[in-house]
Amino acid sequence: MGKITVILADDHVLMRKGLKKILEMEEDIEVIGEASDGTEAIEEVMDKRPHVLLLDINMPKLNGIEVTKALKKKGIDTKIVILTVYDDREYLLELIKLGISGYVLKDIEPQGLLEAVRSASRGETYIQPNLTRALVAEYNRLTQPITKDGVKKHLTAREKEVLANIAEGMSNGEISNKLGISEKTVKNHVSSILRKLNLMDRTQVAVFAIRNKLV
Numbered sequence: 229m230g231k232i233t234v235i236l237a238d239d240h241v242l243m244r245k246g247l248k249k250i251l252e253m254e255e256d257i258e259v260i261g262e263a264s265d266g267t268e269a270i271e272e273v274m275d276k277r278p279h280v281l282l283l284d285i286n287m288p289k290l291n292g293i294e295v296t297k298a299l300k301k302k303g304i305d306t307k308i309v310i311l312t313v314y315d316d317r318e319y320l321l322e323l324i325k326l327g328i329s330g331y332v333l334k335d336i337e338p339q340g341l342l343e344a345v346r347s348a349s350r351g352e353t354y355i356q357p358n359l360t361r362a363l364v365a366e367y368n369r370l371t372q373p374i375t376k377d378g379v380k381k382h383l384t385a386r387e388k389e390v391l392a393n394i395a396e397g398m399s400n401g402e403i404s405n406k407l408g409i410s411e412k413t414v415k416n417h418v419s420s421i422l423r424k425l426n427l428m429d430r431t432q433v434a435v436f437a438i439r440n441k442l443v
Contacts, residue, residue, distance in 0.1 A: 234258065239265060261276050265290070270298055294401075294402075307348035308330070320355075320359060322431070330355070333356055387424075
């Protein structure tokens with residue numbers, strides 16, 4: 229079997245160089261490209277078709293979620309391992325639904341990073357152990373009954389539109405473009421929806437909408 233080919237996508241040059249150094253110390257891994265923003269990441273993957281894309285979740289132009297959606301939509305079989313500085317459970321759940329192959333924090337030990345890349349190349353999923361615990365906790369929280377007290381406070385027609393789009397996994401930017409309103413207005417609607425339905429985050433909104441057949 230040949231080397232595992234990898235593309236690094238991170239807007240910080242020092243981070244890319246550090247990751248590259250760690251990966252290329254291994255005989256079975258080769259970094260074949262780099263990208264400094266989401267658009268470049270898609271172009272590099274489309275052009276070079278690596279086995280694995282190491283993708284920073286917070287990228288200019290297109291973030292990690294948007295890049296993942298775009299590549300999945302194009303049917304690209306490159307495995308995606310997400311890099312983040314945040315222990316963000318909402319992102320973790322959303323990205324797992326999108327079919328990522330790994331999710332690790334940037335402070336992970338080098339051996340953990342290498343295991344994530346190798347696992348992804350084998351078609352397995354690698355979630356950093358402490359994030360696995362967070363994922364289980366979040367799943368347990370979301371499967372508990374959600375209070376319906378807030379349902380009595382009716383949503384406006386626009387809020388219902390925003391809610392439906394959240395349930396479809398759309399970002400604030402995507403909702404903004406679709407509805408022809410500013411991203412700030414979308415954020416205001418999201419805040420209002422959370423308040424009225426007594427929910428904590430976008431993931432709960434999506435679950436609530438599906439359970440209550442609002443989409």
